[in-house]
Amino acid sequence: MKKFPALVILEFSAIYHAFGLNHEGSGTIYPNSSNEVEHEETYYTPELDYKYPNWCQTLKLHNGHMTCSSPRGGNYRNSLGTRCTLACNRGYKLLGRTSVQCMNNRRWSGTAYCRMVRCHVLPHIQHGTYSCSKSFSVYSRCDYSCFQGYQIERDRYRICQEGGSWSGAEPTCTDYDPPKLKCPLSRVKFAEPGKLTATVSWDRPTATDTADTSLQILRNGPESGSEFSEGLYVIRYKVYDQARNMATCKFTVQVEVRRCPVLKAPLHGYMSCSSDGNNYGASCEYHCDAGYERSGISTRICLFNRSWSDEAPECIVMQIKTDIQSVGALLDQFYEKRRLLIVSTPSASDQHYKLQSDMLQSAACGLDLRHVTVIELIGFPPREVGRIKEQFLDTEVIDGLRQALQITRSYFNMVLLDELGADRERFINPTTSDELYTYIDEYLLTEEERERLQLNKEHCD
Numbered sequence: 453m454k455k456f457p458a459l460v461i462l463e464f465s466a467i468y469h470a471f472g473l474n475h476e477g478s479g480t481i482y483p484n485s486s487n488e489v490e491h492e493e494t495y496y497t498p499e500l501d502y503k504y505p506n507w508c509q510t511l512k513l514h515n516g517h518m519t520c521s522s523p524r525g526g527n528y529r530n531s532l533g534t535r536c537t538l539a540c541n542r543g544y545k546l547l548g549r550t551s552v553q554c555m556n557n558r559r560w561s562g563t564a565y566c567r568m569v570r571c572h573v574l575p576h577i578q579h580g581t582y583s584c585s586k587s588f589s590v591y592s593r594c595d596y597s598c599f600q601g602y603q604i605e606r607d608r609y610r611i612c613q614e615g616g617s618w619s620g621a622e623p624t625c626t627d628y629d630p631p632k633l634k635c636p637l638s639r640v641k642f643a644e645p646g647k648l649t650a651t652v653s654w655d656r657p658t659a660t661d662t663a664d665t666s667l668q669i670l671r672n673g674p675e676s677g678s679e680f681s682e683g684l685y686v687i688r689y690k691v692y693d694q695a696r697n698m699a700t701c702k703f704t705v706q707v708e709v710r711r712c713p714v715l716k717a718p719l720h721g722y723m724s725c726s727s728d729g730n731n732y733g734a735s736c737e738y739h740c741d742a743g744y745e746r747s748g749i750s751t752r753i754c755l756f757n758r759s760w761s762d763e764a765p766e767c768i769v770m771q772i773k774t775d776i777q778s779v780g781a782l783l784d785q786f787y788e789k790r791r792l793l794i795v796s797t798p799s800a801s802d803q804h805y806k807l808q809s810d811m812l813q814s815a816a817c818g819l820d821l822r823h824v825t826v827i828e829l830i831g832f833p834p835r836e837v838g839r840i841k842e843q844f845l846d847t848e849v850i851d852g853l854r855q856a857l858q859i860t861r862s863y864f865n866m867v868l869l870d871e872l873g874a875d876r877e878r879f880i881n882p883t884t885s886d887e888l889y890t891y892i893d894e895y896l897l898t899e900e901e902r903e904r905l906q907l908n909k910e911h912c913d
């Protein structure tokens with residue numbers, strides 16, 4: 453055991469040099485309370501007087517107490533032979549002798565002191581702190597608390613015990629609180645006009661956590677701003693905090709394609725539709741078969757309210773009026789509807805004409821599919837004939853045609869007009885149906901007409 457002389461509390465406030473020397477009557481001991489001694493040149497050896505109450509000096513033990521028993525009785529606490537048992541107050545530990553006796557040499561037989569009991573310094577804990585009532589001294593209570601978002605586990609406080617050890621066990625601060633995650637609201641979107649998809653965007657959800665500030669959010673499903681096709685999508689988000697507490701949220705994106713009722717092709721006609729045929733924004737164009745003409749609007753559009761714009765047109769048999777007086781009125785009937793092949797011959801017995809007539813007769817179906825009407829101009833006035841199949845044209849109309857298109861009566865020739873009435877090709881020799889078809893297919897038909905022709909070709913076989 454280490455001794456700390458500076459801390460010795462047992463007080464011997466004076467030293468008796470004369471102690472044990474044997475000089476008779478040459479010294480004085482003043483039996484007053486302080487035990488102070490006046491030093492004299494001559495030394496006095498006191499008798500071993502058990503009656504003398506202050507043979508040893510007054511015993512004091514700071515933060516401690518003693519129980520003394522004197523051979524002379526209770527009032528002779530410092531007399532020769534007195535024995536004192538020493539003990540420290542609570543919170544203090546006795547270092548030194550537990551019992552001392554007042555000896556012949558006027559000293560007590562040993563020393564002792566009371567040292568305050570201390571516990572070791574408490575370590576810091578993660579995500580928390582503590583505060584102590586009396587630092588690390590005995591009976592000090594240290595209360596633990598956790599930082600925001602953490603919960604304390606095990607002992608909430610520890611006490612420095614008399615023995616110098618802490619009660620309980622060190623607590624821990626644990627993050628039990630899962631983060632909070634809020635998803636956007638579920639939504640229904642309609643496909644954009646003329647499309648089967650919709651682009652859907654939303655605000656990325658934000659996460660909060662009592663303990664952590666930066667959190668990584670994971671997504672499962674398409675990302676915001678993606679193009680969604682028709683259907684229901686569940687988008688999930690997930691977030692973990694550093695303690696692996698998890699939060700999830702989800703919402704749905706539904707994409708609907710608004711559709712109009714499916715249109716039926718007109719009788720004696722067909723349709724060509726854009727996009728998916730009947731989705732919002734799709735348009736359908738009506739066409740009539742050869743020999744029929746459309747009455748009504750050409751194009752209908754599927755509206756947002758799932759109904760089609762306008763009324764359906766009809767395909768009605770094309771009525772060609774021939775009892776008209778002007779070439780303009782005649783041509784107007786074909787404008788944007790039919791192509792014209794005008795065959796001119798000096799006489800019905802012309803070899804070229806006869807040959808061409810035969811070929812055209814067998815090509816009638818193919819010409820009809822290509823929307824070509826044949827007009828024949830035969831002979832010279834006054835016996836000149838103009839006809840469309842069996843319908844005869846007025847003389848003025850024949851003249852008008854010849855003038856407008858500069859068609860000679862002198863020899864066999866043919867003029868091919870497109871749907872706008874423009875002069876596209878001239879022939880002065882009989883032409884096979886194949887040659888005619890090839891020319892028409894290549895230069896006059898629209899893409900759609902070509903497709904339609906492919907579908908209907910076998911009609912003519």
Ligand SMILES: *[C@@H]1O[C@H](CO)[C@@H](O)[C@H](O)[C@H]1NC(C)=O
Pocket residue numbers: 482483484485486488
């Ligand atoms: C002790 O007694 C002596 C002699 O009577 C005296 O001089 C001295 O002052 C006393 N001391 C105290 C503390 O009373």
Ligand SMILES: *[C@@H]1O[C@H](CO)[C@@H](O)[C@H](O)[C@H]1NC(C)=O
Pocket residue numbers: 755757759
């Ligand atoms: C749809 O909308 C069009 C134009 O806005 C309207 O003319 C038509 O009546 C509506 N149809 C229905 C069924 O509401």
